[in-house]
Amino acid sequence: MRTLLPALSILLSLSAAAQNAMPPIDGWNQQVQGARYTFTPHSQNDFLYEVMPPEQHVGELAGWLDKTAKQTVQEAGYNIPATANTQRRNFQAINIWGSYAKNKWGQAKNFFLLAYRRADNSVRYAKIIYPGSPKNTYLNNAVDHFAALARKEGVELTPDKAGAGGGNKQKETTTVTSKKQKTPTTAPGQGVKPAEIRGIVINAETGIGVGGMVIIEYRPYLLLQNGSIYRYPIVAPYDLDVAASKIAEPNKWGAWKLEGKTLVVTLPEKGVMKTKRWTGKWFWAKAPVANEKIKGAYMTIGGGGNTALGGNTMIVYSGNINFNDKGQFVMKKTAGGSNSDFDVSTTTYSNSNAAGTYKLNGYSIEMKYNNGQVVRKLFYFYPDSRTTFGIGDDAYVPD
Structure with a gap:
């Protein structure tokens, strides 16, 4: 088994x-x-x-x-x-x-x-x-x-990174996983307009992680002003082709309304529209301010169930990122251990396939790699934090 x-x-x-x-x-x-x-x-x-x-x-x-x-x-x-x-x-x-x-x-x-x-x-x-x-x-x-x-x-569970890893990290091995992005997109900035966005909500959900263990994770949802809701966004909302997405990804679209502090969400579930009332386990995420910068080493700890931290001898995660306040980043996919000993140095930054510049703009991050590749994804900060954030459907905490 x-x-x-x-x-x-x-x-x-x-x-x-x-x-x-x-x-x-x-x-x-x-x-x-x-x-x-x-x-x-x-x-x-x-x-x-x-x-x-x-x-x-x-x-x-x-x-x-x-x-x-x-x-x-x-x-x-x-x-x-x-x-x-x-x-x-x-x-x-x-x-x-x-x-x-x-x-x-x-x-x-x-x-x-x-x-x-x-x-x-x-x-x-x-x-x-x-x-x-x-x-x-x-x-x-x-x-x-x-x-x-x-x-x-x-x-009461304290909202910090203590629950992210914990435990004994000795003799770790790592399997790197990644998502296949199939969401229909427009030209940059030609998708959802900022005025059409009500916000990004993160909701606590339970499920099964890699290998079958119980997981409790926060997943992002894009809420539009017209009452539409889009489940688990990955691409920058400003590049999301809504019409094409509703055809290609019908199971990700539904409706929302706010009743006091209760978020009422209707989404497809096994081919049938089901309505749920979210109380107490959802939060409004925060967008970065104009030209905001991130600094430090971060590791992904979840998002979409494609990442697992756990057990006494294994960590599985999709990768680490180090940002500096000059607008530069370095990606690192490692075989385990701490990420805090690598930084955006001249040596690491010269790796064109794993480094480049970044820019935060509303609910988006644009990452321009030194090899010419440009990636634009959803970006948001967790409530009351500038050191815990989401990129696409992955959550990152300080390493």
């Missing part, structure tokens, strides 16, 4: 709130036994999501979760194969453990455990157990529910 690699984008912000009754999940059965809540989707009765009652624990949470996870696997009649690459990650306040296991008949199941520490120092955790591929829509629903519960119980 494939290796499980966790990934996490940044800024999962859970505000403090009073504890309420366990929220239900639409389309799921719910059973209550004491303070234990068991959820099962109506259409998949072998998918188990179980929220356990709080337990008192004052020691290290990661070690406690590892022990609890192994006990959970054994009690279910399963064993973790020696070949399984069990993953253990802490994403700021939330710890995640993931692996697969087999019973004596060779049948396999996925096991995920999530835990966080509450204000009274007790631990709340949940079990997610199901057969088949790790990629499962119900996994997303379960993780969303657990995050909502954490919000109700006052868990």
